[in-house]
Amino acid sequence: MTTPTAPASGQLAGTGVLVRFALRRDRALITLWTAVNALMVLSMPNTLKGLYGTAAERADLLRQTATNSSLRALVGPVFDDSLGALTAWRVGVYAGALAAVTSLLVVVRHTREEEESGRQELIASGMVGRRASLTSALLTAAVANAALALLVTVGLADHGASGASALGLGLAAVGMLFATTAAIAAQLTESARLARGLTAAVLGAAFVLRAAGDSATDDGSSVLTWLSPLGWLENLRPFADERWWVLTLFAAAIALQGAVAYALAGRRDVGMSFLPALPGPAAGRLGSAAxxxxxxxxxxxxxxxxxxxxxxxxxxxxxxxxxxxxxxxxxxxxxxxxxxxxxxxxxxxxxxxxxxxxxxxxxxxxxxxxxxxxxxxxxxxxxxxxxxxxxxxxxxxxxxxxxxxxxxxxxxxxxxxxxxxxxxxxxxxxxxxxxxxxxxxxxxxxxxxxxxxxxxxxxxxxxxxxxxxxxxxxxxxxxxxxxxxxxxxxxxxxxxxxxxxxxxxxxxxxxxxxxxxxxxxxxxxxxxxx
Known part of the structure; x- marks a missing residue:
């Protein structure tokens, strides 16, 4: 005999209210971190113009980057000598990582942290669907990433609308990919700190894979680069004959991870996890507050x-x-x-x-x-x-x-x-x-x-x-x-x-x-x- 499940609409009841509450609660965090990320990107063209103002200087930069594996490991390969392409090269990886950090903080705070504090149980006692909290957390992260994409797209439009759109969408896609990663980690663990740590570890592994791949090749073609979402971002190639199909990789990964997070959320009790904390010894070993x-x-x-x-x-x-x-x-x-x-x-x-x-x-x-x-x-x-x-x-x-x-x-x-x-x-x-x-x-x-x-x-x-x-x-x-x-x-x-x-x-x-x-x-x- 199968257990009846609530319709999707019932499982998402109250999502709108929770989204408004989350946005109000995180308005300062989202505004500041999104502004920091956007300003980091938008300030770069003028800086690079001062650094490499002539075509000869930019061509020399491309030659040095092609032969400097350490520099490629740090910021990735450069695919064109325009100011837009140099901006995507110089800050793209770090802006993507910062978008990922913002997203994982938001998602974990409104999922596992709420359960760990006991507030989620109070919320669930009202007319709130089983998956409403997870949905509202992801939607809140989506708002933050959409704001970042809009700011980057509008701010860099003068350097090429197509490239600006690609970079903005790429940054938002990285953010949402790690938002769904955090959603899975929040289902697997009993601790918000551990959920953040696991997601941050995945982000660190993505950076290491990209760095290792880029140090080996000067065109982003390494298998290691393609194993990293940050490598996908650079291979989107904003302002350098954009590869729009790379966005389908992000979409597929986001959809897959989101589906896993929703499936896990429906198979556990509030406050529980799939990786519960191990029981401690019968006799305590901690003798002090320190x-x-x-x-x-x-x-x-x-x-x-x-x-x-x-x-x-x-x-x-x-x-x-x-x-x-x-x-x-x-x-x-x-x-x-x-x-x-x-x-x-x-x-x-x-x-x-x-x-x-x-x-x-x-x-x-x-x-x-x-x-x-x-x-x-x-x-x-x-x-x-x-x-x-x-x-x-x-x-x-x-x-x-x-x-x-x-x-x-x-x-x-x-x-x-x-x-x-x-x-x-x-x-x-x-x-x-x-x-x-x-x-x-x-x-x-x-x-x-x-x-x-x-x-x-x-x-x-x-x-x-x-x-x-x-x-x-x-x-x-x-x-x-x-x-x-x-x-x-x-x-x-x-x-x-x-x-x-x-x-x-x-x-x-x-x-x-x-x-x-x-x-x-x-x-x-x-x-x-x-």
């Missing part, structure tokens, strides 16, 4: 550590190639200097790459500090605090891992740079560790938000997004130094190669300390969030 915090964070710390070390190895190995590529191009040298260096081109490149990893480390510390918020709002903190554990001791366990983990991943990044570059561990170590005061300021502000206004704690992602916007796009747009100084990273010494000015560093450390202390004091005095 041990519990490390147990909760260890997977994230290990994943970020590995990623930063490998990134350091890759960027370190590219240092000499980057010097050959920039050569005597004064505009390129100027942009590298504004991003992080002042002396020899190898130092400027290393400083810029270390600075970029410092910006990314701000995402790690926000995610780790917000684990406090997740533990509190899900109700898991209350049983811990009901024992002989004070709030400060409980919070300190998480914050030690968050702030100490930031130091660890930057240390491993420095070791990776030294391994890839083959020398100068001391200056690279100093350059990496000098990023920490700015990273800790972002973490301190997150603690302050959580302590003073826990409902606003997720807005810390907006702080991280603003830091990325200023750090990534500001130098390329030649914005005034006053704008760059809004970010804590704008006050750091430019290492390696620059002089160390201690007063700004000490001020940043003081700001991080005061904001963290203020957040903990507020946490101690307020009621627990629910």
């Amino acid at each position: 041990a519990l915090a490390w147990r909760l964070h260890r997977g994230s710390v290990l994943g970020w550590s590995l990623a930063f070390f490998l990134a350091g190895v890759v960027y370190g190995g590219m240092t000499e190639s980057a010097a050959d590529l920039v050569g005597d191009n004064e505009r390129a040298r100027e942009i590298f200097e504004r991003m992080g260096g002042r002396s020899a081109i190898t130092d400027t490149f290393l400083a810029a790459m270390v600075g970029m990893l410092g910006l990314v480390a701000s995402l790690y510390i926000v995610s780790s500090v917000l684990r406090l918020h997740g533990e509190e709002t899900s109700g898991r903190a209350e049983p811990v605090l009901a024992n002989a554990v004070g709030r400060l001791r409980w919070a300190a366990g998480h914050l030690v891992v968050a702030f100490g983990g930031a130091a660890l991943i930057m240390l491993l990044a420095a070791l990776g740079f030294a391994a890839g570059y083959g020398k100068d561990l001391g200056p690279l170590l100093a350059a990496a560790l000098f990023q920490l005061p700015a990273v800790w300021v972002v973490g301190g502000l997150t603690v302050l938000l959580h302590g003073v206004a826990p409902r606003l704690a997720p807005a810390a992602w907006c702080i991280a997004g603003a830091v990325l916007l200023i750090g990534w796009i500001g130098p390329a747009l030649n914005v005034p130094q006053a704008v760059l100084d809004v970010s804590p990273f704008g006050h750091l010494p430019k290492l390696p190669g620059g002089a160390v000015h201690w007063p700004p560093v000490l001020v940043l450390l003081a700001v991080a300390t005061l904001s963290t202390t203020g957040g903990l004091a507020a946490l101690r005095r307020r009621d627990l969030a629910t």
Whole structure:
């Protein structure tokens, strides 16, 4: 005897209301991250025009890219010398990755995170269909990706409407592909953090496959490149005789993964998963709040550590190639200097790459500090605090891992740079560790938000997004130094190669300390969030 199933319309009941709620709830996150991504793309044509203003300079760039496997591994092959094609080459992979990150955050937040917190059970008790939450999460991600596609298409239309449309649609397709990947991960796991980690691992694997394939060939034809959705994006070839049929690959993959996610969603109970957590030992082995915090964070710390070390190895190995590529191009040298260096081109490149990893480390510390918020709002903190554990001791366990983990991943990044570059561990170590005061300021502000206004704690992602916007796009747009100084990273010494000015560093450390202390004091005095 088969179990009757509800009609599709009944299983999607309430989807519209949930979509409106999700868009309202994520309006700041979606707006900021989409704006950062769009501005990164739209700012590139003018930057490239300044760097390679003549046909001879662009032709020389194509020749150097064809012979520079390290550069192709980083940004992919270039298929044409127009400003539009160079824009797609320079930022296409990274804009696609950023669209994927935005999508996975949105989907996991409105699926597995809602179930983990218990809110989904309350929603499901109303007139809401079984698959409405999943559908609303995917539609919310679709809105974010559609906005990105529209901004890119309109903003680059002057360089060719067909190429602009291809790039915009390609970025949106990458975003939606990883949105459905996140939807599957949300069905397989019991933890939102694990769902995000699995999806991020798939994204990392896609980047590695594309990089390996592009380093082997100069036309994107490697099998490894075609195994990666990011490789599909570059093989769409915006502004270079577009291959529109590549979009059918995205459509098929999105449809297939979406069907798998819907099938899994219909075969489990709310709050359960297909990969349940293993039962612990009969006798507990965690003797302190700090041990519990490390147990909760260890997977994230290990994943970020590995990623930063490998990134350091890759960027370190590219240092000499980057010097050959920039050569005597004064505009390129100027942009590298504004991003992080002042002396020899190898130092400027290393400083810029270390600075970029410092910006990314701000995402790690926000995610780790917000684990406090997740533990509190899900109700898991209350049983811990009901024992002989004070709030400060409980919070300190998480914050030690968050702030100490930031130091660890930057240390491993420095070791990776030294391994890839083959020398100068001391200056690279100093350059990496000098990023920490700015990273800790972002973490301190997150603690302050959580302590003073826990409902606003997720807005810390907006702080991280603003830091990325200023750090990534500001130098390329030649914005005034006053704008760059809004970010804590704008006050750091430019290492390696620059002089160390201690007063700004000490001020940043003081700001991080005061904001963290203020957040903990507020946490101690307020009621627990629910």
